[in-house]
Amino acid sequence: MASNENPRHSVDCIDEAEDAVNNLRTALARSGITLPSLRMDLASYARETPCPLVELGRCDVGTVRMLAAVLPKERGAAR
Template identity: 50%
Template sequence: MHDHAPYTDRTPDPEDVGERLEALQGALHANGITLPSLGLDLPSLVGHYRLPLIALGNCNVETAGRLTEVLLKAAVR
């Protein structure tokens, strides 16, 4: 997994966006979380947006609970 610097004012190239999506998917997986609808929001990638969007999509209540648990645990660090 790559170490990614925060986005700047530049528009990221699609490869960078894809790498960030994969990194997010990997981080979620490392915490036992799968978001089945996770993906790029294609209109934002080709549109006039400053930054492309990553669509987190839908998840079931069990996954939402697990995600909440992981985020709260990380917030206390």
């Protein structure tokens, strides 16, 4: 890590990503949707300065249809 970087930066990025995954999992559950592979991408931790990626994973066609049904139909309609 470069000496001028904030040592908490990596920890904060990981915490933020984990919170985002948990929030998405909760929001999807409210709509009755489960993405079995939703998790942190462990390979993204391997960088010198981790910047985590989220693995949305694979799902079946029924889950894809449920996702499409609950997403806003118009551009800009998301909260």
